[in-house]
């Protein structure tokens with residue numbers, strides 16, 4: 266921290282946080298893109314919990330402590346909109362809940378929140394159970410197969426559940442093309458977020474053409490799903506609930522499409538990645554896996570339901586611990602629009618804020634033996650003294666993930682459903698490692714090769 270900041274008369278007298286300088290943003294992004302997680306980790310190691318990356322014409326302030334995240338995302342939320350940090354991503358997701366701001370965001374959040382409250386989720390859990398049971402059926406057919414990458418299977422599972430719960434239909438026939446389109450669009454957003462001179466989406470580059478094709482596929486499918494949903498009147502799912510706002514003139518048709526894209530996009534890959542990591546971690550930690558199996562066995566063969574969630578407490582802690590070690594949303598960004606001070610450092614208006622949630626979640630100040638997989642660290646007696654915001658995989662404050670409870674329930678139910686009958690084993694030598702491509706979400710590096718076994722089958726047994 267700078268010397269005695271309280272003696273200064275105005276924030277203009279304060280120093281910027283320490284950090285490196287780059288002649289242009291290109292030099293910085295070239296460095297960052299190689300391995301964003303390693304880059305940011307080294308920044309924190311070298312400069313401390315708050316750093317400033319200086320480059321013309323802006324600077325980037327990087328924070329890694331829970332009270333700093335709290336300052337930006339909760340206490341001073343009006344000073345820190347998403348702003349320029351998410352601007353180019355609107356090419357794909359429009360003004361959906363993830364990207365919108367101000368009055369539009371407030372109105373949309375108010376309209377959507379009732380569908381995602383715990384009390385409303387009771388109606389959506391059967392979709393999770395159905396999706397998990399269908400997944401179990403697919404996996405049972407793969408018992409005895411050589412190791413295969415589990416990540417795409419998890420994507421299919423999460424996409425299936427998202428479509429059942431959000432659109433009210435089973436779309437496994439379209440899941441692959443939708444997933445590929447979402448992937449292509451994330452390649453685009455990853456590229457434009459780290460290339461300040463990336464041409465606008467209408468400019469005919471190869472990547473832009475690919476992104477436009479992905480947009481057609483995604484929104485084409487969403488239009489179909491909306492039309493099909495309207496034909497099946499009287500159902501209860503998120504789309505039907507939002508459609509009621511369109512019918513009474515409170516939401517435009519265009520806005521509905523953006524929101525459905527947002528839910529599909531924000532709500533499937535994150536959970537899929539979490540599940541892929543969770544199964545891998547359980548494979549490496551037999552004691553934790555056996556406890557998940559004990560909880561699953563207590564259901565006596567019945568698929569997990571809403572009423573069972575309370576008894577799946579250890580399974581839920583496995584999900585929490587997975588999200589601590591491998592947060593798909595490993596960081597987030599904001600734009601500072603009014604001069605501010607954090608920890609005695611000057612934060613000038615126009616700064617880009619980067620909040621390193623993944624660093625916070627492994628900070629030894631808050632987490633004992635932070636690299637260790639230890640779901641019991643979330644037992645109430647071991648969490649009481651921990652900083653409330655040290656676990657932040659769903660963000661914080663007013664813009665905290667609207668799907669948090671949905672995702673936690675979905676992942677818990679999927680883990681329990683599989684554990685009732687099967688065991689997923691990581692292939693020998695496979696490493697559980699997170700990697701970030703572009704500056705997209707954290708994904709398993711090089712996939713996660715696993716084999717499927719019936720419960721109780723010993724290693725080396727014939728299938």
Ligand code: HEM
Nearest residue numbers: 362363531532535536594597658659660664666667668672
């Ligand atoms: C493990 C799964 C998930 C993780 C780790 C995750 C993470 C996050 C994070 C960190 C944010 C805040 C971003 C920021 O402040 O900049 C967020 C926002 C959001 N998430 Fe999730 N999410 C997950 C699942 C879901 C699901 C299942 C849905 C769909 C229901 C969803 C929909 C959204 C939406 C719409 C927002 C924007 C909320 C707003 O700004 O009001 N997410 N998510």
